[in-house]
Amino acid sequence: MRKENSTNTINKQQMDKDCGMSYTLNTIGGRWKPAILYRLIGGKMRYSELRDSIPNVTERMLVLQLREMEKDGLINRIVYAEVPPRVEYELTEKGNSLKPILKSLSEWGVKNRD
Amino acid sequence: MRKENSTNTINKQQMDKDCGMSYTLNTIGGRWKPAILYRLIGGKMRYSELRDSIPNVTERMLVLQLREMEKDGLINRIVYAEVPPRVEYELTEKGNSLKPILKSLSEWGVKNRD
DNA sequence: CTGCATCCGCATCGATACTG
DNA sequence: CAGTATCGATGCGGATGCAG
Numbered sequence: 001m002r003k004e005n006s007t008n009t010i011n012k013q014q015m016d017k018d019c020g021m022s023y024t025l026n027t028i029g030g031r032w033k034p035a036i037l038y039r040l041i042g043g044k045m046r047y048s049e050l051r052d053s054i055p056n057v058t059e060r061m062l063v064l065q066l067r068e069m070e071k072d073g074l075i076n077r078i079v080y081a082e083v084p085p086r087v088e089y090e091l092t093e094k095g096n097s098l099k100p101i102l103k104s105l106s107e108w109g110v111k112n113r114d
Numbered sequence: 115m116r117k118e119n120s121t122n123t124i125n126k127q128q129m130d131k132d133c134g135m136s137y138t139l140n141t142i143g144g145r146w147k148p149a150i151l152y153r154l155i156g157g158k159m160r161y162s163e164l165r166d167s168i169p170n171v172t173e174r175m176l177v178l179q180l181r182e183m184e185k186d187g188l189i190n191r192i193v194y195a196e197v198p199p200r201v202e203y204e205l206t207e208k209g210n211s212l213k214p215i216l217k218s219l220s221e222w223g224v225k226n227r228d
Numbered sequence: 229c230t231g232c233a234t235c236c237g238c239a240t241c242g243a244t245a246c247t248g
Numbered sequence: 249c250a251g252t253a254t255c256g257a258t259g260c261g262g263a264t265g266c267a268g
Binding site: 175 | 261262268
Binding site for chain 4: 059079084
C-alpha cells in the first residue's frame with residue numbers, strides 16, 4: 001500500500017463525501033437489504049410475509065440482515081406475546097428517509113440495464 | 115432453499131424494482147467505485163491523479179474497478195500515444211446520469227452517521 | 229507512468245439440520 | 249411461527265513483485 005502523504009492536498013470535503021457514501025452503502029448495501037426495505041415501505045410486515053415475498057432468500061440471511069438493520073436503526077422489530085408467536089417489522093423514521101434513495105436506485109437500474 | 119411457489123402472488127412489479135436496485139448496486143457498489151465516480155464528476159482525470167486522490171486504494175483495485183466501470187459503460191478510458199504514457203478517465207453520459215444518486219447517497223450518509 | 233500476475237486471508241453467503 | 253447452529257464454498261480485496 002502507498003504511504004500516506006501527510007502534506008498533500010487531498011480534498012477534505014471529497015473525503016467527507018466518500019465517507020458519507022460508504023456509510024450509506026454499508027447500511028443499505030447488503031445482499032437482501034434493498035428488497036426488505038422496499039417491501040417495508042408499504043407498511044408493517046410479518047417475518048413470514050417478508051420471507052415469502054422475497055424469492056430465494058434463506059431464513060438465515062433474512063434474519064441476519066433484519067438484525068443488522070435493526071441495529072442500524074432502520075427498522076423496528078415488534079414482538080407480540082401470543083401463541084403462536086408473531087413478529088412484525090416496520091421502518092423507523094430513519095429507514096423511511098431512505099425512500100427517495102431506494103426509488104432512484106430502482107429507477108436508474110430499470111432504465112439502464114440491457 | 116425454499117421451493118418457489120409458482121402460483122403465488124409475488125408482486126411482479128416489486129421484483130422488477132428489486133432487479134433495478136440490484137443492477138444499480140452491482141454497478142456502483144464496488145469498494146472503490148463511488149469514490150472514483152465522485153471524483154470524475156469534476157471532469158477528466160489521469161490514472162495517477164485518481165490514485166493519489168483516493169486514500170488507501172491499491173493500484174490493483176483501482177485498475178480492476180476502472181475496468182469494470184468501463185465495461186459497464188460508466189466511464190471512458192482515453193489513451194494518449196505519448197512517452198511517457200498518459201491515460202485519462204472520464205464519465206460517459208450514462209456515468210454522468212448517476213450524479214444525483216451519488217449526491218443523495220453522500221448526503222444521506224453525512225446526515226445519518228453518528 | 230500505467231498497469232498486470234500471483235498468492236492468499238478473511239468475510240460473506242448458501243445449504244442443511246435443529247429449536248423455543 | 250420465527251427463528252438458531254454449524255459447516256463449507258465462494259469471491260472480494262490486500263500485499264507484493266513484475267512489465268510495457
